[in-house]
Amino acid sequence: MEKETARVLALLASPVAGGRTARLLDAFLSQLPRAAERIDVYRASFRPCTACGVCKTREGCAFPDLDRFDRLLRASQLLVVASPVYNLSFPAPMKAVLDRFQRYYEARFSLGLRPPVETHREAVLLTVSGTEDPDGPALMARQLRMAFSVMNTTLAETVAWTGTDGSGASPEREKEALCRAEKSALAIARKIW
Ligand SMILES: Cc1cc2nc3c(=O)[nH]c(=O)nc-3n(C[C@H](O)[C@H](O)[C@H](O)COP(=O)(O)O)c2cc1C
Numbered sequence: 581m582e583k584e585t586a587r588v589l590a591l592l593a594s595p596v597a598g599g600r601t602a603r604l605l606d607a608f609l610s611q612l613p614r615a616a617e618r619i620d621v622y623r624a625s626f627r628p629c630t631a632c633g634v635c636k637t638r639e640g641c642a643f644p645d646l647d648r649f650d651r652l653l654r655a656s657q658l659l660v661v662a663s664p665v666y667n668l669s670f671p672a673p674m675k676a677v678l679d680r681f682q683r684y685y686e687a688r689f690s691l692g693l694r695p696p697v698e699t700h701r702e703a704v705l706l707t708v709s710g711t712e713d714p715d716g717p718a719l720m721a722r723q724l725r726m727a728f729s730v731m732n733t734t735l736a737e738t739v740a741w742t743g744t745d746g747s748g749a750s751p752e753r754e755k756e757a758l759c760r761a762e763k764s765a766l767a768i769a770r771k772i773w
Contacts, residue, residue: 588609589619590662629679641683659702684731687730714740
């Protein structure tokens with residue numbers, strides 16, 4: 581069943597089924613009072629932006645593969661992006677989605693729609709990284725904040741599970757990271773509902 585009325589939209593941007601990013605997302609979603617509509621970004625293989633310029637001339641995109649995402653986004657009150665850190669950024673399939681958000685930028689600045697997305701939503705970024713380097717999660721949050729500025733979407737929080745390819749892989753560190761994700765979900769749920 582496609583929950584078109586789902587108020588929570590979750591993007592999973594890891595290729596590893598049942599991996600750490602998936603576990604962090606599951607922990608977060610488990611504490612929400614609403615079921616989430618999930619999109620597996622790797623499985624969906626969304627096309628990258630080709631800078632064709634169609635979104636400068638009409639609202640939307642030349643490619644229809646993100647139409648369902650767009651409908652779910654507009655219906656959502658909470659957007660969750662769960663991603664591993666790859667080379668200090670999002671994995672390529674998620675970066676493709678991020679670039680496709682250009683349609684909202686052009687809707688605002690070429691077509692003059694204010695706002696391009698009518699309703700507001702909160703967002704949370706969940707990141708998982710092999711090292712303790714804070715730059716990847718910080719950069720990813722910055723990328724989302726920029727894109728979200730024309731999507732009526734506020735990045736409320738980042739939950740970062742770091743060091744997973746070292747000591748961060750220990751059961752204690754995993755428990756601590758999942759616990760932070762759960763607490764974040766409870767806090768954001770209180771704020772929204
Ligand atoms: C292609 C690739 C690039 C990566 N780049 C980084 C990186 O820049 N910084 C980092 O801390 N970890 C990096 N990692 C490690 C992953 O972020 C880490 O293993 C994470 O736990 C993977 O999550 P998963 O279990 O969902 O696959 C990289 C892993 C891969 C496969």
